Amino acid sequence: MPSTAELTMMPLSASQIEDLKLASSKMSGANRRSFQAAITLKYCQGNARQAERVLGWNRDTVELGLHEQHTGITCLGAQAVCCGNGRWEEKHPVVAEALWALAESHCQQQPTDGGGSLAPAPRAGFLRGSLTVAQYDGRGSQPQRLPPAPGSQSQAPKKLPETDAIFANLAEKDGKPLTGVTGAEEGSILRLSMDCKATVKSGDDSRGGQTRGNTQAADHDMGCQEKYVPLGILEEDRGQLHLTFGHSFKTSDFIVDSLQDWWQALPAEQQAEISHLQLKVDNGPESSGVRTQFLKRMVAFADDTGKTIQLLYYPPYHSKYNPIERCWGILEQHWNGTLLVDTETMLEWAKSMTWKGIRPIVKLSRKVYEKGISLSKKAMQEIEARLERNPLLPKWDILIRPV
Numbered sequence: 001m002p003s004t005a006e007l008t009m010m011p012l013s014a015s016q017i018e019d020l021k022l023a024s025s026k027m028s029g030a031n032r033r034s035f036q037a038a039i040t041l042k043y044c045q046g047n048a049r050q051a052e053r054v055l056g057w058n059r060d061t062v063e064l065g066l067h068e069q070h071t072g073i074t075c076l077g078a079q080a081v082c083c084g085n086g087r088w089e090e091k092h093p094v095v096a097e098a099l100w101a102l103a104e105s106h107c108q109q110q111p112t113d114g115g116g117s118l119a120p121a122p123r124a125g126f127l128r129g130s131l132t133v134a135q136y137d138g139r140g141s142q143p144q145r146l147p148p149a150p151g152s153q154s155q156a157p158k159k160l161p162e163t164d165a166i167f168a169n170l171a172e173k174d175g176k177p178l179t180g181v182t183g184a185e186e187g188s189i190l191r192l193s194m195d196c197k198a199t200v201k202s203g204d205d206s207r208g209g210q211t212r213g214n215t216q217a218a219d220h221d222m223g224c225q226e227k228y229v230p231l232g233i234l235e236e237d238r239g240q241l242h243l244t245f246g247h248s249f250k251t252s253d254f255i256v257d258s259l260q261d262w263w264q265a266l267p268a269e270q271q272a273e274i275s276h277l278q279l280k281v282d283n284g285p286e287s288s289g290v291r292t293q294f295l296k297r298m299v300a301f302a303d304d305t306g307k308t309i310q311l312l313y314y315p316p317y318h319s320k321y322n323p324i325e326r327c328w329g330i331l332e333q334h335w336n337g338t339l340l341v342d343t344e345t346m347l348e349w350a351k352s353m354t355w356k357g358i359r360p361i362v363k364l365s366r367k368v369y370e371k372g373i374s375l376s377k378k379a380m381q382e383i384e385a386r387l388e389r390n391p392l393l394p395k396w397d398i399l400i401r402p403v
Contacts, residue, residue, distance in 0.1 A: 012043060012054070020055060030074045033065030040066065163315045166396045170280070170312055178276055178308060178399070190274045191236040193324040194259065195282045196250050197331075200228045202340045226343060230331075230350075231258045234324045239356035241327055245347065248369040252286050252294035256301055261363065263305055276308035282319040289313055289395035292375035292383070299386045302400045309400040327355050 012020075020039055027035055040051040040062055048062040068074050089096040160166075175191055203225040228245040231254065235242075244258040263271070281287050287294050289311065302309045314322050334353040340346040343364065351362045375383065390397035 017055060024055075024057065030068070033061055033068060035065075036062050037065030037069045041069075159317070160315050162393060162396065163318065166313070166315045166393060167318075167321075169390070169393055169397055170314075173278075173310070173312065173397070175278070178310065188273050188275060189278055190276075191278045191280070193232075193234040193236055193280045193322055194255070194287075195232060195319065195322055195324045195328075196255070196284070196286070197230040197232065197328045199250075200230055200245070200340070200346065202226045202228070202342055202346050204339070204341065228343075228346065229254070230328075231255060232324045232327055233259065233262050234327055234355075236323055239358050241355045241358070241360035243331075243350055243360050243362045245343075245350070245362070245364050246369075247364070247366045249371050250286055251369045251371055251373070252291055252297060253373070254365070254367075254369050255287055256294065256297035257367070258363075258365070260301060260304070263301075265361075271305075274307060276310060277305075278310045278312065280312050280314070280322050280324075282322055283313045283316060283396075284319075289389075289398055292380050293373045295387065295398075296375055296379075296383050299383055299400055302402045306402050308402065311398040311400070313396040315396070327360075330355055 024032055024035055024039075036051065036055075036057050039055070040046055040048060044050040044054065046066060048059045048066065051057050051062050052059040064075065175189055177189060226247065228247060229250045231244045231246060231250075233242040233244075234240075242258075242262050244261070246254050246258070248254065283289070285291065289295075298309060298311065319325060331350065331353050335346075335349040338345075338349055340349065347362055347364060351359060353360065386400060386403075388399040388401070389395075390399075
C-alpha cells in the first residue's frame with residue numbers, strides 16, 4: 001500500500017524522472033543543491049527522504065539545499081572556494097569581508113598605530129583555509145558571522161590601560177641619551193634586546209617526530225635525552241646575536257649570569273666606550289619589573305660593570321615586538337625538520353644560522369639553578385632604594401645607576 005507521502009507527491013513519469021536526474025547531474029555545488037531543493041518542494045512536498053527514494057538524490061544534499069533556500073545563506077565548500085581561475089576573494093567579496101571582520105575580532109591590536117589598526121595577517125591565506133563560509137546572496141539584511149570556536153575568546157586579548165603609553169615611552173627613549181648621567185653625552189648607548197625561547201629538546205623525537213631528508217624519527221615521544229633553555233641577547237646596532245643554551249631551569253639567575261658572560265666577553269676598549277646599557281626585556285615572570293631576585297642581580301650587575309642600566313619592558317601579549325623575537329623565528333626556520341639527536345648537533349645548527357648576515361656566538365651552560373628564589377620585604381627595600389622607576393610607568397621603565 002503506498003505511503004501518505006507517495007499519495008501527496010505530484011505524479012512524475014519515468015521519462016520526467018530521468019530528465020530531472022540528467023539536469024541535476026549537469027550541475028554542481030550550490031547550483032545543484034538549489035535545483036534539487038526547488039524540485040523537492042514542487043514534487044515531493046519538501047520531503048528530502050522522498051526525493052532520495054524517487055529521484056536517487058543524496059538526502060543530506062537535498063536537506064542542505066532546502067536549508068539554504070529557507071535561510072538565504074549559501075554554503076561554499078572548499079572546492080568551490082579554492083578552484084577556478086579567479087581569486088575567490090574577488091568572486092565573493094562580501095564573504096571575504098565577513099570572514100576578515102571575524103578574523104579581526106580575534107587579532108591582537110597593533111600598539112604602534114595609535115590603537116586603531118590590527119597587526120598584519122596573511123589575509124588571503126586565512127580566508128582560503130576556511131572550509132565552509134556563509135555567503136550573502138542579497139536576500140537578507142547582513143551576512144552572518146561564523147560563531148567563535150568553543151572555548152575561544154570572542155574579543156582580542158587583554159590590553160592593559162598603559163599599553164599605548166608603554167610603547168610611546170619605548171619609542172621616545174629607544175637609543176636616546178640619559179639626562180643627568182655623567183659621560184652619557186660623550187659615550188655611546190648600547191641597545192640590547194634580551195629574552196628566552198621555549199625549551200628545546202634533544203633526542204630521537206626532538207622535532208616532534210618530523211624530519212626532512214632520509215632521517216627516520218621516532219613516531220612518538222619515548223623520552224628526550226636532554227632539554228635546554230635558550231636565552232638570546234641581541235646587540236641591536238651591530239646585529240650580533242649571542243645565544244646561551246642553559247641545561248637547567250629558566251630563572252632570574254640564569255638570565256643575569258648569561259648577561260654577565262656576554263659583558264665579560266666584550267673587548268675592554270668597547271666596554272670603555274659604553275656610557276650605559278639599554279635593555280629591552282619581556283615582562284616574563286623571571287625578569288619582570290617586580291621580580292625581586294632579578295632586580296637584585298641587575299643592581300649588582302650595574303655595580304660590577306660601572307654602567308647605568310635602563311630596563312625597558314614590553315607589556316603582556318606584545319613581546320613579539322621585542323627585536324630578539326625575530327631571531328627566534330629565524331632559528332626555528334633554520335633547523336626546522338632537523339633531528340637534534342644530541343647537544344652537539346643542536347649547538348652546531350645554532351651556530352650555522354645567520355642574523356643580518358652575521359653568525360651568532362653560541363655558548364652552552366650546564367650550571368644548575370634553583371627555582372623560586374625571592375627576597376624578603378626588608379631586603380627588597382634596600383634594592384628598591386637603588387631603582388629609579390618612571391613615575392608614570394613604574395613597572396615598565398626602570399633606571400639603575402652604579403655606585
